[in-house]
Amino acid sequence: MNQVTEMMLREQGAAVVKSHTEADVSYLFLTCKRIIDFFLSLSLLLITSPIIALLIIWIKYESPGPALYVQERVGYRGKIIRVFKLRSMYNDAEKDGPRWAVRNDSRITKVGSFIRRTRLDELPQLINVLRNDMSLIGPRPERYAFMLQFSEKIPGFMNRVLVKPGLTGLAQVNGGYDLTPEEKFEHDMYYIHHYSAWLETKIFFKTIFIVLTGRGAR
Template structure:
């Protein structure tokens, strides 16, 4: 696993710049996502509590699941999720999540479909590890793997990772890593108030309809 310094060195070698539609955009985005995260945490608290009880009743192990991910400029952090898989899900080593993953519990299938398992990541947003919208953060092992297979893959690290993103509302599990990368780069190059609102509204539709996947 590479150090933060190695990731930063790689980032400095990137070509191109992060594009924004306005000089006010970063501040507005941060203010909105802090307000949105606090409001959504309060609103979903009853659902979170019921889900935590259901997880505990179905299978032994912790309610929350923490996993190392790679964020802005290669800085690693621990993403927080409600546990949706068995505790021995990675007994054979790290695996990329798949559609109809057999490691997922019964409660896990429901909370993954409805995205309830992602709600604790609002804490990551409040901490500043993540943004509300951006490329989904990958694990260090997969970041290295995809960087070897996909030219320029680490350009995704030029922005904070997001709870949802352009790739998630346009591809989900059906998209390959290379296709997700292309969609992530489209967002990075065109990010604006307008596209953020489009992603947010389409995310709401995905959650309510149960279609697509992150």
């Protein structure tokens, strides 16, 4: 993505944030959220590092290609961020361009199906949280191509950049990959309009439940 395109997207995102007062929250809340994000993500990264290492070995064993990859996503105010993920698809899955993942997607490997169901493919994004590109909880950062596509079809889709994107979010614990873009957008906007410590706590513990049981997604 060139600098001009990124600048235009950031300007659009900033304009949305400036014009939208319903996403305003207290400075104290945001400060506490950032402190919790930092220390909790650091702790989780240390605790899950053996799991990440085992998953990397499993991914490499099942199919050729890097186990970890970096992907550009649209972050807060339209800023382009580079997120880290465990590879859940075959290495040439997007040789014909980016495609929206669907149920029983033939591009997904066996280990990929497992780590997607349990959300373990997102664990490396704890690094993004430490870098302050993301929060532990918030709307999932979308890819640029899909951001443009959905913005044309779904009114107000750009409003997702009102808050910092998250490692997990309301959409992910209420359907995740099975949801349509419209359904995900509805969950994201509910989160933004009801931004609170209680909602954050609820999403956090529901995410743990999904990771531990593999349940909780439609």
